[in-house]
Amino acid sequence: MSIKTVSRVVNNEVSVSPATRTRVKRSISELDYVLDTRARALKSGVPDAVGVLVDTIADPFFSSLVGAIEDRALEDGLSVIFASTGFDSDRERDQLLRLTGQRVRGIILAPVAQDHSYLGRYRSTMPVVMIDRRTEGFDSVVVDDEKATRGAIEGFISRGHTRIAFVGRDERFSTVIQRAHGYDQVLIKHNIEVDPAMSPPSAAETDSAKSVTTMLLSLPQPPTAIFAANPRSGMGVVEALHGLNRTDVALISFGDFSLAGALKPGVTCIGQDPHRIGVAALERLTQLMDSPETAPEEILIETELLQRGSGELLPPRGSKG
Amino acid sequence: MSIKTVSRVVNNEVSVSPATRTRVKRSISELDYVLDTRARALKSGVPDAVGVLVDTIADPFFSSLVGAIEDRALEDGLSVIFASTGFDSDRERDQLLRLTGQRVRGIILAPVAQDHSYLGRYRSTMPVVMIDRRTEGFDSVVVDDEKATRGAIEGFISRGHTRIAFVGRDERFSTVIQRAHGYDQVLIKHNIEVDPAMSPPSAAETDSAKSVTTMLLSLPQPPTAIFAANPRSGMGVVEALHGLNRTDVALISFGDFSLAGALKPGVTCIGQDPHRIGVAALERLTQLMDSPETAPEEILIETELLQRGSGELLPPRGSKG
DNA sequence: TTGAAAGCGCTACCAG
DNA sequence: CTGGTAGCGCTTTCAA
Secondary structure, eight states: OOHHHHHHHHTTOSOSOHHHHHHHHHHHHHHTOOOOHHHHHHHHSOOOEEEEEESOTTSHHHHHHHHHHHHHHHHTTOEEEEEEOTTOHHHHHHHHHHHHHTTOSOEEEOOOSSOOGGGGGGTTTSOEEEESSOOTTSEEEEEOHHHHHHHHHHHHHHTTOOOEEEEOBOTTOHHHHHHHHHHHHHHHHTTOOOOGGGSOBOOSSHHHHHHHHHHHHTSSSOOSEEEESSHHHHHHHHHHHHHTTOTTSEEEEESOOTTTTTSSSBOEEEEEOHHHHHHHHHHHHHHHHHOTTOOOOEEEEOEEEEOOBGGGOOOOTTSOO | OOHHHHHHHHTTOSOSOHHHHHHHHHHHHHHTOOOOHHHHHHHHSOOOEEEEEESOTTSHHHHHHHHHHHHHHHHTTOEEEEEEOTTOHHHHHHHHHHHHHTTOSOEEEOOOSSOOGGGHHHHTTSOEEEESSOOTTSEEEEEOHHHHHHHHHHHHHHTTOOOEEEEOBOTTOHHHHHHHHHHHHHHHHTTOOOOGGGSOBOOSSHHHHHHHHHHHHTSSSOOSEEEESSHHHHHHHHHHHHHTTOTTSEEEEESOOTTTTTSSSBOEEEEEOHHHHHHHHHHHHHHHHHOTTOOOOEEEEOEEEEOOBGGGOOOOTTSOO
16 A cells, blocks of 8 residues: 555545545545645645735724635635735735745735735736736726715715715725725715815724714804725714714714614615625635736725615705805 | 755754855755645644634634634744634534644633543643633633633622513523523522523624523513623624613623624623733743643633623613512 | 755556 | 555755
8 A cells, every 4th residue: 555545535536446445545544544635736736825915803894804715615615725915015015025935826806005916026927916906917806986975975965955064075985085086976966065174184084084074064064974984984983973962963984893783873874795805805815826917907895885774864944055 | 065064054954164164055045945844743742733722713702712822833933724613513523624634732612512532542742722612621711701701790789789680591502501491590699580581591792692682681680781692692692782772771692792892871791811822832832842741721801890881781670679 | 063864654657 | 456655835954
């Protein structure tokens, strides 16, 4: 019984006599033998893991996403090597190099850095699919930030709002920039003044959203509706609104968050399905692993407006508009 | 310039002349050479990854935990191979075998199955540290569920509550069983009847907690205080309480959740710090990797009562008690 | 300071 | 149906 025969049994190859097969299998379980998949990958040249690199796993959006990727990867017998960038370009680069060193089969990345040209040399053997944010020249799985935002703002306007604030205008996130752009577009289209005071620059984080909201409501002409640029901002706006007993102010948040439906009124959110995004990214990655020469593609995942009450509030009577 | 010299440069070994070193480094960057860490691990026998296996990454507790582990692992130059059990014993076993096949250096596991004896053979080379739930014969990093719960229930009683409900009594989770045990203990100690109607068995999930709460409040003698067995239950109780406008009912939830502080009243939670748990687990794992023969240890992480209002509510006047 | 050779555990290729 | 041999990319040991 040679080493090669064992290999054949382990890989379920056909040309092994039933008797030998049984004998090998018995030894395997007696010895608790476990095949070393790294050595297999080293020899065969086909890695058995994919790398996933996101901002931070503490973000519910990304944690759901990673969960979906893992489930899908398991079906293909792939392991998931997880890493995070912490929003830091240098760290992103380090992590990318580490993943390269692990010879992962491909990488799913939420990009932070602007320039990913240094990935070029590896892309033929190790494809990269961007998620959440697109990058020129790479495949990406994203949602239409601008369009979804336009829809939300149009909704406000159709209900009579004209003082509409945008909270969380954070220039560091390309997604947020696009959402802000959508917001601007719609106001202009409806001949509503784009008042900078209504969309002050600020970090798209819970705390700053909270203070920005408080500030907005103390303005001489406060907003009657607020659009939150991302879930963290949304939660901050909620905290402020509830703290000030101003739940009469309309609110739509980009990105769902837990308990959004439990609040009164329920918080209307633009939902992006992390599960679909994750699965689409991994499937695209699999395609690229099979045919690396495919031209980069942008895969759009539909968003859904989760109407729960806060987004459907009308402006108070007598408010200008 | 031999392959060995390159190896020396890559590993920052001393015995290389500066000139050679420079020359090698230049070639490395010109060729975009990246060391294959799998091959290195194969040869050296020292794996460069740890495995993390939790229920589901979608749970904020675990996602924070995994994030903390990853940060800490990065400091040691370790990669994190992530996997989830989905609460399923068979899947747990499969995943564990997969991680073994990857020859990870050690595993951090939130155990689901009762019997982990099949890990025995590997433990000498691949230590295992349990998190969240303890397992006989294994190292574990946990919180004192019973004690923390006792403290919360004592708090209710000291404020005059006698009708105290326990929502989310789910026999599948050993942690929840211990919390329920702590609850029982305190009631008995204070000669309060342990009414089964006040702690009905149910899944420790948001939806069932919501319906159980609704049911409890419709009882002839409804509870004046509720203890939620875990964050998901806590959110369910919140949804019910807010839906029924019964925010006068006191509530303490085991495990913090987002927006808990934004609600009115803020939800008092027993906070368990996922960051500390994760770091402690990885550090213990590192110890075990160095000295595998150490006797199993139980590491207790302190909890913190986050008083935000809901846990400090008094029973209504005239309520019996 | 540098290099040659062996071998980690596996599979591809070719023989028997 | 079964087995030997070579070699994946690296490090270790010993020698120059």
